[in-house]
Amino acid sequence: MKVVLGNGEDITPGGALRQAILAILLVAPSQTRARRTLQDMFWGSDEPEKSSGRFRTALNLLKRDLALLGKDCIRADRHSVSLAPGRIAVANDSFGPSFLEGMDLRRLTDCEGFEDWLRQMRAGGDERYTGDGEGHELARTPEPTRQHTALGLLAPHHAGLVEDDLNRIESFLDAIARFVSLMTDIEIHDLRDCADFTFPLPIDTGLGATHLLQPVVERRGQTLALHLRLYEATDRRVVWMSEPIDLRADHRNAVVCSLSEMLLQQMVACPARGDPRDLFPWTALTGLFSLDDDLISRTEAKVWTLADNGHRPVFECLRVFTQIFKENEGLARADATSAEEICETLSAIPDTHPLLPLALSLSGYSAHMLVGDNDLAEMLVTRSRNLAPNLALNLDHLAVIRLMRGDLAGAERALDRCLRCGAASPWRYTYNVSGAMIAIARGDVRQALLFSNRALMLKPRFIGALRYAMLGFALSEQAREADRMKARIQRLRPGYDFNGWTLGLMGRSQPHFSKTLAKGLKTTHLI
Numbered sequence: 453m454k455v456v457l458g459n460g461e462d463i464t465p466g467g468a469l470r471q472a473i474l475a476i477l478l479v480a481p482s483q484t485r486a487r488r489t490l491q492d493m494f495w496g497s498d499e500p501e502k503s504s505g506r507f508r509t510a511l512n513l514l515k516r517d518l519a520l521l522g523k524d525c526i527r528a529d530r531h532s533v534s535l536a537p538g539r540i541a542v543a544n545d546s547f548g549p550s551f552l553e554g555m556d557l558r559r560l561t562d563c564e565g566f567e568d569w570l571r572q573m574r575a576g577g578d579e580r581y582t583g584d585g586e587g588h589e590l591a592r593t594p595e596p597t598r599q600h601t602a603l604g605l606l607a608p609h610h611a612g613l614v615e616d617d618l619n620r621i622e623s624f625l626d627a628i629a630r631f632v633s634l635m636t637d638i639e640i641h642d643l644r645d646c647a648d649f650t651f652p653l654p655i656d657t658g659l660g661a662t663h664l665l666q667p668v669v670e671r672r673g674q675t676l677a678l679h680l681r682l683y684e685a686t687d688r689r690v691v692w693m694s695e696p697i698d699l700r701a702d703h704r705n706a707v708v709c710s711l712s713e714m715l716l717q718q719m720v721a722c723p724a725r726g727d728p729r730d731l732f733p734w735t736a737l738t739g740l741f742s743l744d745d746d747l748i749s750r751t752e753a754k755v756w757t758l759a760d761n762g763h764r765p766v767f768e769c770l771r772v773f774t775q776i777f778k779e780n781e782g783l784a785r786a787d788a789t790s791a792e793e794i795c796e797t798l799s800a801i802p803d804t805h806p807l808l809p810l811a812l813s814l815s816g817y818s819a820h821m822l823v824g825d826n827d828l829a830e831m832l833v834t835r836s837r838n839l840a841p842n843l844a845l846n847l848d849h850l851a852v853i854r855l856m857r858g859d860l861a862g863a864e865r866a867l868d869r870c871l872r873c874g875a876a877s878p879w880r881y882t883y884n885v886s887g888a889m890i891a892i893a894r895g896d897v898r899q900a901l902l903f904s905n906r907a908l909m910l911k912p913r914f915i916g917a918l919r920y921a922m923l924g925f926a927l928s929e930q931a932r933e934a935d936r937m938k939a940r941i942q943r944l945r946p947g948y949d950f951n952g953w954t955l956g957l958m959g960r961s962q963p964h965f966s967k968t969l970a971k972g973l974k975t976t977h978l979i
Contacts (some may be wrong), residue, residue, distance in 0.1 A: 453552060455540065457520065465517040468555050469494065469510055472566055474518075475552055477526075477535050478542050479573070484534035486760045488787070493565035549574050601723065601731060602639040604661030604685065605629060610669045617676055620699050621667055624678065624708065628665070631712040633806040634840050636734045637764075661685050663719055669699075676700050680711060682718055692718035705842040706872035713844075714876045732758070733770050733810065737845075740777045741879035743911055748777055765800040766811045772797075773814040776821045781915050782945035791825050794818060798832070809840035817849040820856065829853050844874030848883050855890055863890050881910040881917065888920040892927060892969075900924040913944055919953065923969070 453471045455464045465471050473490060477483055487507070494510075495503035511528060518525045527534045551573045608621045622644070629640050641661050664683040669676065676699040682692040694714065697707055716734050732754075739751035752774045758767040772794065775786035794815050801808050816832030819825045830853050836846045847870035855863040867890055870883050877883070884907040891900035901924040907917035922937035941948050958966035 453555065455518070461520075463518065463520055465514055467513070470514040470517060472552075472555060472563075473510060473514060476566075476569065477533065478540060482534065483537070484532050486532050486756055487528070488756060489760055490533060493569060494563045496565050547573070601719070602641055602661045602663070603629075603632060603719070604641040604643045604664045606664050606666035607644040608667040608669050613669065613671065617669070617671070617699075620676065621669055621678065624699060624704070625665075625667055627705070627708040628680075628712050628715070631708055631842075632716065634809055634843055635712070635716060636731045637766075637807060638731060662723075663691075664688075665715065674700070680715065682715060682722075684722060691722040703872055706869070706875065709842050709844055709873035710876040713874070713878070717878060733766060733807070736770055738878055740774060741882065743781065743914055745781075745783060748774075748781075748783065752778075764805075764807075765797045766805075766807045768797045769794075769811040769814045769818075772818045772822070776818065779821075782948045786822055789818065789822050791819060791823050791828050794823070794828070794832075809836040809843055809846060812836035812839070813843065813846035813849050816853065820849075820853055826853060826857055830857060842869070842873050844870050844877055844883070845879075847873060848886050851886050851890065855886075855893055860890070860893055863893075881907040881914060884910075885914075885916045885920055888917070888924065892920070892923060897924050897928040900927075915941055915945060915948075918944075 453464060453475060454462060455474070456462055465474060472494075476485055476490065476493070491503045491507045495506055511526065511533065515523075515526050521539050522536065525536050525539050527536065552570060555570075605625055608618070608625075610618075610621075613621075625644075629642075632638070633640060643661070643664075662685050664685050666681045666683070667678050668681055669678045671677070677696045678699050679696045680692075680694040681690055683689065684691050692715070694711055697711070701707070716731065717738075720731055720735055720738070736751050736755055739747045742748070752771075755767055755771045755774060759771045772789050775789070778784045779786040798811060798815055801811055805811075812832045813836040816829045816836065819832060820829035833846060833849045833853055836843065837850055840846060847866050851863045851866035851870060854860075854866060867883070867887055871880075871887070874880050874883050884903045887903035888900045888907070891897070891903060901921060904917050904921035904924055907914055908921065911917065918937050918941050922934050922941070925931075925934035925937060938950070941950075954969065958969055
């Protein structure tokens with residue numbers, strides 16, 4: 453590897469490590485890489501603070517190596533590192549089996565990530581920049597064909613229903629399709645008017661539905677009873693059937709959300725010949741809310757990859773949201789973000805994109821938890837609520853933010869709707885924790901403990917539920933029980949920072965709520 457100026461002067465970085473970092477940046481899409489990705493390539497098993505320090509030192513030396521190309525040749529922030537556009541051109545004959553031949557990183561004991569990348573580049577599975585220095589064009593190696601997941605909507609199976617009943621069924625199925633579009637990025641094929649739905653749709657891709665959803669309806673007196681059947685499309689095998697519901701009953705929106713979440717869970721559990729990863733971001737959220745340390749780590753890595761490789765900004769919103777899980781569950785400190793970065797990411801999502809409400813909700817909660825900007829948080833989550841008024845996750849975020857703004861009645865209304873719409877959600881236990889928070893703010897310690905116990909019944913190792921159970925016991929002056937909850941947290945997360953959590957909670961809360969928290973925790977000597 454050599455870096456040569458136009459006058460022939462050689463300014464190649466002096467060490468193999470810095471050369472390797474520069475090479476990765478040169479051939480990366482947009483000549484940009486996530487800071488975390490680069491650290492993991494060379495110091496993957498180090499503690500985050502240690503690897504961050506080593507990477508910072510290497511980056512400063514690399515900037516000094518390339519100083520003649522300008523102080524801004526290398527641009528770095530908390531999240532990414534990039535090269536100034538057009539500053540360095542890559543020779544067209546640099547790639548192939550001899551790519552970076554002779555580079556020796558033997559002094560580094562933990563650079564498996566870089567070695568994997570190097571093997572991929574030499575095998576030709578790369579995304580490379582070429583050009584003349586005035587501006588580079590990206591030549592992408594075609595990605596492997598991904599397996600396909602799509603949901604087809606079938607006409608209702610019924611006998612002798614009148615037109616009003618049929619219109620009600622169609623409207624219900626439309627609502628299911630809208631909710632699935634809010635939570636996933638999969639294709640939905642409307643096959644209700646097709647006499648034969650075996651041909652592939654859409655025609656231009658030749659890919660058809662992998663799952664088929666059909667409503668089965670019958671009239672029972674004044675009741676219009678419907679249940680949904682989900683088929684695996686290849687062999688028409690029934691993989692799920694819902695309990696019957698009355699289409700004339702109240703709370704139809706809540707029923708739609710609940711059934712849709714059950715439907716998505718079954719599509720993940722029974723992927724047919726498709727790939728459940730195509731149900732992102734639903735599967736990513738489910739992975740995070742699983743509270744399994746290893747699954748959270750794998751989910752975060754997948755989200756980082758998608759965000760790094762130029763996928764839609766919704767994955768960047770999801771990446772920031774994963775930081776909340778790491779910090780709340782005591783897994784690691786969250787990476788910093790800012791209100792400006794959150795808004796910039798959201799500005800890249802079209803107003804008509806079906807995943808915009810989810811992205812707004814995730815970003816609003818991130819603004820609240822990671823930035824402490826409750827004005828921005830409320831604005832984003834409220835906009836999400838206006839676009840998707842029955843999205844349970846959004847209603848939960850809305851309840852929490854209203855609570856922290858001192859709007860207790862508004863928080864209770866949002867939580868009530870959230871519990872109805874998210875009745876079948878795989879992460880319902882988090883909604884119960886929000887209920888515990890609201891009950892504590894209302895002064896109803898008994899209700900707070902009830903909500904906490906409901907969450908613990910579903911997730912006994914959930915730090916969030918244990919914290920609010922601890923808090924509920926503390927506020928009811930049951931010091932012994934509060935100590936038991938604290939001891940369980942310490943067993944699950946040795947060295948957990950209780951003071952940091954308490955200060956963060958009080959910092960996001962209205963003053964009267966903060967005083968109540970501090971008094972109860974001090975009385976029981978928890979802080």
